[in-house]
Amino acid sequence: MKEDGHPVFLDLKLHDIPTTVANAMHNLANLGVNMVTVHTLGGSEMIRNAKAAFNQGAQPGAKLIAVTILTSMDNQMLHLELHMAGNVKEEAVHLAQVAKNSGADGVVCAVNEAAAIKQACSNDFLTVTPGIRLDRLHNNDQKRVATPSEAIRNGADILVIGRSVTKASDPKKAYENVLEEMANA
Numbered sequence: 001m002k003e004d005g006h007p008v009f010l011d012l013k014l015h016d017i018p019t020t021v022a023n024a025m026h027n028l029a030n031l032g033v034n035m036v037t038v039h040t041l042g043g044s045e046m047i048r049n050a051k052a053a054f055n056q057g058a059q060p061g062a063k064l065i066a067v068t069i070l071t072s073m074d075n076q077m078l079h080l081e082l083h084m085a086g087n088v089k090e091e092a093v094h095l096a097q098v099a100k101n102s103g104a105d106g107v108v109c110a111v112n113e114a115a116a117i118k119q120a121c122s123n124d125f126l127t128v129t130p131g132i133r134l135d136r137l138h139n140n141d142q143k144r145v146a147t148p149s150e151a152i153r154n155g156a157d158i159l160v161i162g163r164s165v166t167k168a169s170d171p172k173k174a175y176e177n178v179l180e181e182m183a184n185a
């Protein structure tokens, strides 16, 4: 893909102790990836060490992105399973601030949180939004979903789109529909 000129988003969502993540980051940076992910729940020290190691070998402009609250989770899961006190939006904004203060270039979040995260962190702090759906009938395992036009209107910088395109009966047409919807948002 790199040889064909495509940027590479390596979505490994690393989540481990700081030293282990830093070692992995060092190796990934040397592969020439353009964007790589860690989990914010690994903590500020992990993100800081990851960024420092990534910076040593990464290409100029390569981004370290931190996942806030997975889009497959909702308020109920947050409260009952993780015992987090806030709602998803509050926790995502808080984790985005931790990520920014630890050196991340942006976060993965749901569309519904993108504008609040920009407001809390800064407009150039990247928001990468999965859970994009062209129709609301096929959410699959995603709990916090939005359309491409909602994503653009909420200030999302990068849309992650999987099954709405890959599982469509005509993936090329579905992809073109996404581009058209984004352009008209």
Ligand SMILES: O=C(O)c1cc(=O)[nH]c(=O)n1[C@@H]1O[C@H](COP(=O)(O)O)[C@@H](O)[C@H]1O
Pocket: 011, 013, 037, 067, 069, 070, 071, 072, 108, 109, 130, 131, 132, 140, 142, 160, 161, 162, 163, 164
């Ligand atoms: O880091 C991610 O990209 C990610 C974070 C998140 O909170 N939710 C999420 O769905 N993703 C990824 O985004 C993609 C979404 O795929 P679809 O649900 O098929 O559009 C999957 O590859 C997920 O691993």
